[in-house]
Amino acid sequence: MVEAQYNEDELHAPEWMNKEFFEKILRETDSDDSIKVQEVQMNPGSGKGDHYASIMFRAIINYESKNSKNQEISLIVKTMPFVDGPKKEMLKGMSFFETEIQMYKEVIPQFQKILKEAGDPTVLGGKCLYAASEPQEILIFEDLTKRNYKTVTNWGGTWEVGKKAVEKLAKWHAMSFKMVNEGDDSLLKLTKNAFNDDKIKEIPMFKYGFSDFVEMLKRKPEFKKYVPKFERLLLEDPISKTQDLYNAFINGDKANLFVLNHGDFHIKNLMFTEKEDGKVDDVLLVDFQICFWGPAALDLMYMLYMMMDEDDRIHRRNEIIHYYFEVFTETLNNMKFSGKYPKLTDLYKDFIAYKDLELLMLTTMLPFITAIKEEPALDMGEALHGNNDRQTFYENENYLSYVRKILPILLYNGYLD
Numbered sequence: 122m123v124e125a126q127y128n129e130d131e132l133h134a135p136e137w138m139n140k141e142f143f144e145k146i147l148r149e150t151d152s153d154d155s156i157k158v159q160e161v162q163m164n165p166g167s168g169k170g171d172h173y174a175s176i177m178f179r180a181i182i183n184y185e186s187k188n189s190k191n192q193e194i195s196l197i198v199k200t201m202p203f204v205d206g207p208k209k210e211m212l213k214g215m216s217f218f219e220t221e222i223q224m225y226k227e228v229i230p231q232f233q234k235i236l237k238e239a240g241d242p243t244v245l246g247g248k249c250l251y252a253a254s255e256p257q258e259i260l261i262f263e264d265l266t267k268r269n270y271k272t273v274t275n276w277g278g279t280w281e282v283g284k285k286a287v288e289k290l291a292k293w294h295a296m297s298f299k300m301v302n303e304g305d306d307s308l309l310k311l312t313k314n315a316f317n318d319d320k321i322k323e324i325p326m327f328k329y330g331f332s333d334f335v336e337m338l339k340r341k342p343e344f345k346k347y348v349p350k351f352e353r354l355l356l357e358d359p360i361s362k363t364q365d366l367y368n369a370f371i372n373g374d375k376a377n378l379f380v381l382n383h384g385d386f387h388i389k390n391l392m393f394t395e396k397e398d399g400k401v402d403d404v405l406l407v408d409f410q411i412c413f414w415g416p417a418a419l420d421l422m423y424m425l426y427m428m429m430d431e432d433d434r435i436h437r438r439n440e441i442i443h444y445y446f447e448v449f450t451e452t453l454n455n456m457k458f459s460g461k462y463p464k465l466t467d468l469y470k471d472f473i474a475y476k477d478l479e480l481l482m483l484t485t486m487l488p489f490i491t492a493i494k495e496e497p498a499l500d501m502g503e504a505l506h507g508n509n510d511r512q513t514f515y516e517n518e519n520y521l522s523y524v525r526k527i528l529p530i531l532l533y534n535g536y537l538d
Contacts (some may be wrong), residue, residue, distance in 0.1 A: 134163040134178050137257065138198065143182050146261060147194070150250050155187035175199050175217065175410065179264060195264035196250065200257055216313040217410035218258035224409035225249035225260065228308070228381070232296045239455045243292055246406045247392075262407075270392035270405060276427075276494040278388040280437065283428045285404040286391050287441055290383060290424070291448035293406070294417050297381035299453060301414075302460045308381050309370065314413040315384070316367040322360055326505045330485030331359045337515040347528055350537040354480065362477045369415050369475070376416040376474065377467035384411030386420050387427030418471035419478055421445065426482040427490065431523045435530070442468070476536045483527065488514035495519065 144158040162181040178198045185192060201218065229245060236243050247270075251261040273282060297308055321327050335351045338344040369376055383390075383406065390408040393401055421442060425434050429441070446465045453462060472479075492514045493499050504510070514520065531537055 134180075134198075135200075138163060138178065138180070143180060143196075144184070146251050147182070147184060151186075153186055153188075156184055157186070158182055158184045175201060175408075195267055197262040197264050199260045199262070217315075218254060218260070220311065220313065220412055221260060221408075221410045222252045222254060223311075224412055225252055228412075229409070231300075232293065235296050235299070235456060236292070239452075239457075241292070241452075241455060243289065244403075244405065245289060245293060246409070265392050265405065269394050270403075271394075272392055273388045276388055276490050278428050278430060279401075280430075280433050281401040282391070282393050282404060283388070283424075283433070284441065284444060285393065285401050286386075286406070286428065287424065287445050288448050289404055289406055290386060290420060291445045292452045293383065294380035294420070295449045295452035295458075296456070297414075298378070298449075298463075299456055299458045299460075301379070302458075309414050311381065311412055311414050312368075312371055314367055314411045317364050317371075319364075321364075324505055326489060326511065327360055327485060329511065330488070331355055331481070333511050333515055334484035334488075336512075341521075343525070344528070347532070347537070350532075351484075354537070359477060359481060359484075363481045366419060366475050366478050367413065367415060374416070376418070377471050378417040378463045379414060380417045380420075382411075382413050382415050382417070382420045383409065384413055384420070386424045416471050416475055418468060418475050421468075422472065422475070422479045422482060426479075426487055431519075431526075434523075435526055473535065479531075479536065483524070483531075487523070488517065488520050491517050491520045491523075 138161075140158040140161050143161055144156060147156045147158065148154050160183040164179045164181070165177070176199070180196045180198050182194050182196065183191070184194070226249075229249075232245060236245075247265045248263045249260055250263060251259070253259055273279070301308055315321060331351075332355060335348065335355055338348050338351055365372060370379060385408060391404050391406055393404045396402045425438060425441075429437075433441070443465065446468060450462065488511075489504055492504065495517070504514075
């Protein structure tokens with residue numbers, strides 16, 4: 122194992138992840154008290170930079186039971202950070218695991234039932250075998266790599282993978298829209314998320330990202346005409362404005378299309394399989410820690426920056442949004458939804474109304490993601506919480522190339538008003 126390829130806090134599992142722990146889990150999930158765990162091998166569950174708001178391990182377990190000996194199973198174990206540091210401190214008290222446990226125990230099974238009743242064979246995500254909030258916050262999943270699912274190796278992604286993922290997202294959104302508009306208000310209680318927690322304001326990347334962007338504009342004569350516009354936007358406290366977007370439902374906003382947002386819809390939060398010819402066969406969504414009830418435009422804007430390459434983000438932006446809306450509408454039809462259908466123009470109105478998220482993605486998230494894409498070994502915690510290297514992110518030529526292309530578009534579309 123090459124340690125530099127993995128997050129430092131995933132190199133060594135906590136002591137309680139031992140044979141006795143997994144024996145209890147297997148006996149419970151298989152309803153078989155005869156199971157006896159012989160050996161457990163713990164490895165990091167994902168690559169460095171693939172995720173941040175949890176730690177993950179791959180447990181390879183050899184066990185026997187009354188029915189068979191020499192059995193082996195591979196499980197993915199997800200828990201909260203246990204090593205002291207800024208990551209643990211930031212995540213303490215957030216509702217990530219509470220939300221994800223609810224997703225896997227209640228919401229996703231209900232969504233899958235709705236799809237099945239509509240004759241739709243779509244599977245949204247992998248199987249969660251065990252979930253608990255005490256004594257540790259923990260989720261245990263099937264290891265999808267055993268079914269030939271794999272992750273995208275870099276943050277760039279591909280159009281084919283992204284389009285298939287957006288198809289799943291559209292169905293997810295449509296089912297939540299149907300449920301709430303037909304009287305089930307259970308999803309309306311999902312209002313907590315990472316962006317509306319005030320801790321985000323103290324993370325240097327978010328605290329200083331917009332001002333770092335403005336300083337970059339000032340250094341580049343080619344961007345001179347944009348400086349006054351972004352200086353004005355900076356005075357409006359952009360991080361607080363973004364938080365307001367994620368509180369849209371709480372604040373009583375009249376968005377045209379409210380749905381259950383995935384909340385963290387990026388290229389590393391999915392796994393895919395390929396056909397023999399190399400084309401994408403299926404995509405499964407993972408990581409439902411930040412799901413919240415809010416405008417669909419937020420998931421879609423986030424997706425454009427976290428799942429699409431530069432060219433697709435610009436030149437195929439309307440194509441992917443149109444495809445999303447087609448699948449959304451088709452799913453409502455298949456489920457025989459009898460209420461009022463939203464229009465595509467309504468969705469575009471929400472893009473303008475909630476444009477501050479796209480400005481945050483451009484000024485704060487994209488420099489960070491571009492840096493990780495080009496340097497996979499970059500320490501994500503240091504990039505988020507450190508103060509030394511942020512300006513180098515804004516001098517990245519690939520990032521600047523995108524800024525040159527997108528600023529005129531944002532200007533012409535009224536995003537900088």
